[in-house]
Amino acid sequence: MLFKQCSPVVKSSYTKMVADNIDAGIAIAAADQSSAASVSIKDELPTGNYILVSVDIDTTGRRLIDEIVQLAAYTPSDHFEQYIMPYMNLNPAARQRHQVRVISIGFFRMLKSMQTYKIIKSKSEVAALKDFLDWLDELKSKNPDADGIVLFYHEERKFIPYMILQSLVKYGMLDRFNATVKSFVNSFNLAKTSIGDTKHYSLRNLSKILTKTKEENQENVAETNNNNNNNKRIKNGLQKERDEFDGNASVRAKLAYTVALQLSNLDNPHELMPESVEALGNLFKALKPFTEPISGDVKELDTQNLNLERQNSFRPVFLNYFKTTLYHRVRAVKFRIVLAENGFDLTTLNDIWTDKHAAGLDTALQGIANLKGEDRTELVELLDSFFDPNKVTIKPIVKPNTVRRRNKRNALNHKSASSASHSASDEFGAGGDKSQSLSSVPDSTTKTPSPIKTGSRSQRKRNSRPVAPKEAGGKSATEAAALNNTAPASISVSSYVPIAATN
Numbered sequence: 001m002l003f004k005q006c007s008p009v010v011k012s013s014y015t016k017m018v019a020d021n022i023d024a025g026i027a028i029a030a031a032d033q034s035s036a037a038s039v040s041i042k043d044e045l046p047t048g049n050y051i052l053v054s055v056d057i058d059t060t061g062r063r064l065i066d067e068i069v070q071l072a073a074y075t076p077s078d079h080f081e082q083y084i085m086p087y088m089n090l091n092p093a094a095r096q097r098h099q100v101r102v103i104s105i106g107f108f109r110m111l112k113s114m115q116t117y118k119i120i121k122s123k124s125e126v127a128a129l130k131d132f133l134d135w136l137d138e139l140k141s142k143n144p145d146a147d148g149i150v151l152f153y154h155e156e157r158k159f160i161p162y163m164i165l166q167s168l169v170k171y172g173m174l175d176r177f178n179a180t181v182k183s184f185v186n187s188f189n190l191a192k193t194s195i196g197d198t199k200h201y202s203l204r205n206l207s208k209i210l211t212k213t214k215e216e217n218q219e220n221v222a223e224t225n226n227n228n229n230n231n232k233r234i235k236n237g238l239q240k241e242r243d244e245f246d247g248n249a250s251v252r253a254k255l256a257y258t259v260a261l262q263l264s265n266l267d268n269p270h271e272l273m274p275e276s277v278e279a280l281g282n283l284f285k286a287l288k289p290f291t292e293p294i295s296g297d298v299k300e301l302d303t304q305n306l307n308l309e310r311q312n313s314f315r316p317v318f319l320n321y322f323k324t325t326l327y328h329r330v331r332a333v334k335f336r337i338v339l340a341e342n343g344f345d346l347t348t349l350n351d352i353w354t355d356k357h358a359a360g361l362d363t364a365l366q367g368i369a370n371l372k373g374e375d376r377t378e379l380v381e382l383l384d385s386f387f388d389p390n391k392v393t394i395k396p397i398v399k400p401n402t403v404r405r406r407n408k409r410n411a412l413n414h415k416s417a418s419s420a421s422h423s424a425s426d427e428f429g430a431g432g433d434k435s436q437s438l439s440s441v442p443d444s445t446t447k448t449p450s451p452i453k454t455g456s457r458s459q460r461k462r463n464s465r466p467v468a469p470k471e472a473g474g475k476s477a478t479e480a481a482a483l484n485n486t487a488p489a490s491i492s493v494s495s496y497v498p499i500a501a502t503n
Helices: 024-039 092-098 125-141 160-170 174-180 187-194 203-210 212-224 230-235 237-243 249-264 277-290 294-313 326-341 346-365 373-387 401-424 477-486
Strands: 050-059 068-074 079-084 100-105 108-113 148-153 181-186
Touching (some): 068 092, 068 125, 068 249, 092 100, 125 160, 160 174, 174 181, 181 187, 203 249
Antiparallel strands (some): 100 108
């Protein structure tokens, strides 16, 4: 897995956007932005032999204050994966994506898979990081000529290096990590430069695009063995679906390595083995322009922590946004991120408003290039209403979609209740009478309506004598039965035998 670096270093064309053309009243924000831009200046990776390892993580959320749930790494010869027991629970989006949740049994908390419904073996964060560093040291010891390890990942917004480095700094393991790992690389940039006509660069989409030709070539061979392997495919279908579930960090790490290897060897006319020196050499040449040393990522992590403090300062401004719908909560988060990344905090904007009021805020926000005009106007009005003591903070306008959904849900519940009463009532038979109107159905879903009771006491049913088929008077058996049911019971004189008393 070793190869010699042979190409010159190509500087990255990606630089951090910095707001310019800002008035002198916001000199503090401009200074913060210039310092953030200096952090993004990339140092060159030293020339040498490096081992490429893909890495990915599952987390409780997408914030720096969240925790790692799973840490995974992959190479063609070996792989590492370990679940970590977090102190906090996974948020709903993370549970849905990773299909893992935290359960409590007595005084113990543990991870449970939402696919297999089994308990997942996990370790503490410090123990998992020690195992990960041991695995990296062992991987390097197998290649004594290696100068270090390069970890690469695939994601649109840089997040994985920050979470790993933050955990290492927390437990004092950064020095040991730096002795082995020399750089982080984002293979997302490689996908953007290699495939320019696609709109989505996710691992799953790239894998489908790159393997489309290969699947078509293997389709004819697969059709000949389709009948023999049909039962086997059905039996192993569920296991294959779980193995290819991209919500798992281990699956994504392997997928990232495969996609990066295919992207870096698109020009080769023949397919190369993943462990071949030529394939790995092409992979490193493709990733080399985007490599950055660990020291640069650590500085960026400090900047991200500073941005997090700036985001938290805007929480009172967007308090009404967080009390409404999910749409407005997402907008509030995006507004806070944009303001913090451009060097603004609540104190800085308050100073700008004190000097020039709403006009100063509008001038300051003009320098944010990725902010739309309508969003800029909304932010200016919101901040002006917050800073002005004579105004009330603007509340977002909530569309009445939730009311219609609630009414629709109630209608569905009433429909299900009506169908239940149809099946419970004896008047509609076993299958129910669909022609019967809903207004005639009793308003009850738990009990069949009882007959209407009157205030009079019910008559006790009297026993009737057996009736002969035909009586002497010529009356029919039906008429005789009717008379017996209505007339009081009587005793025949002829059949009465007196009993004499004896001494």
